[in-house]
Amino acid sequence: xxxxxxxxxxxxxxxxxxPATGRPDRPNSAHGDSILRSAILAxxxxxxxxxxxxxxxGPAMGFEVPKGSKxxxxxxxxxxxxxxxxxxxxxxRSKIDHEGDxxxxxxxxxxxxxxxxxxxxxxxxxxWNLRFTAPVPDAEIADIDRNSLLRFANNWxxxxxxxxxxxxxxxxxxxxxxxxxxFGLNPQxxxxxxxxxxxxxxxxxxxxxxxxxxxxxxxSSPDENPDSNSPSGGxxxxxxxxKSTAPQEDEGSGI
Numbered sequence: 397x398x399x400x401x402x403x404x405x406x407x408x409x410x411x412x413x414x415p416a417t418g419r420p421d422r423p424n425s426a427h428g429d430s431i432l433r434s435a436i437l438a439x440x441x442x443x444x445x446x447x448x449x450x451x452x453x454g455p456a457m458g459f460e461v462p463k464g465s466k467x468x469x470x471x472x473x474x475x476x477x478x479x480x481x482x483x484x485x486x487x488x489r490s491k492i493d494h495e496g497d498x499x500x501x502x503x504x505x506x507x508x509x510x511x512x513x514x515x516x517x518x519x520x521x522x523x524w525n526l527r528f529t530a531p532v533p534d535a536e537i538a539d540i541d542r543n544s545l546l547r548f549a550n551n552w553x554x555x556x557x558x559x560x561x562x563x564x565x566x567x568x569x570x571x572x573x574x575x576x577x578x579f580g581l582n583p584q585x586x587x588x589x590x591x592x593x594x595x596x597x598x599x600x601x602x603x604x605x606x607x608x609x610x611x612x613x614x615x616s617s618p619d620e621n622p623d624s625n626s627p628s629g630g631x632x633x634x635x636x637x638x639k640s641t642a643p644q645e646d647e648g649s650g651i
Contacts, residue, residue: 469582469584470582470583471579471582472580472582472583474515474523474577474580474581475523476492476496476497476498479513479526479586480498482583482586482587482591483500483591485587486591486592488500488501488502488591489501493512497512497515498512498513498515499511499512500512500513500530502528502530502594502595503595504532504595504598504599504602505599505602507533507536507599507602509530509532509571511528511529511530511571512527512528512529514526514529515527518578522578523577523578524576524577524578525577526574526576526590527572527573528571528572528573528574528575528590528594529570529571529572530571530598531568531571532569532570532601532602532605534568536569536605537569539609540605542563542567545563545567548569548604548605548608549561549563549569556597558573558589558593558594558597559572559597559598559601560572571594571597571598573590573593573597575589575590
């Protein structure tokens with residue numbers, strides 16, 4: 397009896413090699429269902445990740461971080477309200493205009509300059525750059541002809557990295573400085589490399605223009621010495637200047 401029962405029992409592993417029947421074995425059916433569910437789940441996750449915007453869609457960053465290189469820095473989402481609060485800490489007056497940018501009264505030493513902090517935005521409305529811009533008051537470029545002013549801008553741009561100058565179609569000397577904020581705004585960086593750097597440069601521009609006027613007026617070429625400590629003069633008019641757009645190409649004779 398024992399021998400007969402033993403012969404009827406299939407040898408180990410025979411199910412895997414036996415042909416399929418109309419009634420699948422239960423363990424094999426469960427295994428197949430598990431594989432199918434896994435495939436469906438993987439396909440669903442792949443589709444979901446493809447639809448989600450933001451860092452999840454970006455390439456993986458596999459760089460090695462040197463020891464001691466990580467900094468503790470606070471980053472905030474840039475906004476007009478945040479920037480205005482930071483300007484208040486520096487006792488700088490500002491207000492939000494109808495386009496959502498900030499009207500700001502900058503100072504080049506004692507010379508007020510009405511301008512803007514323009515929020516350059518991406519297609520989704522997020523702010524990727526803060527653009528500081530203001531025209532130099534007419535009183536500071538009086539008696540300097542257009543060609544001399546173009547040479548002044550070219551020489552400044554040759555020597556300076558951050559704040560740039562250009563002469564617009566109306567003959568005004570425009571100033572611009574960019575502070576990228578695509579991945580967040582650090583308040584300390586805004587103060588040091590934003591507003592303070594910009595106003596410091598405005599002061600040096602005013603000084604250099606004063607030296608140019610004192611050195612011969614329109615017949616002189618205001619170049620070579622943007623770091624002069626000559627006294628500045630003049631004041632801004634009461635009318636708010638027109639907001640500048642992208643810088644125009646220099647029209648001067650080159651650097």
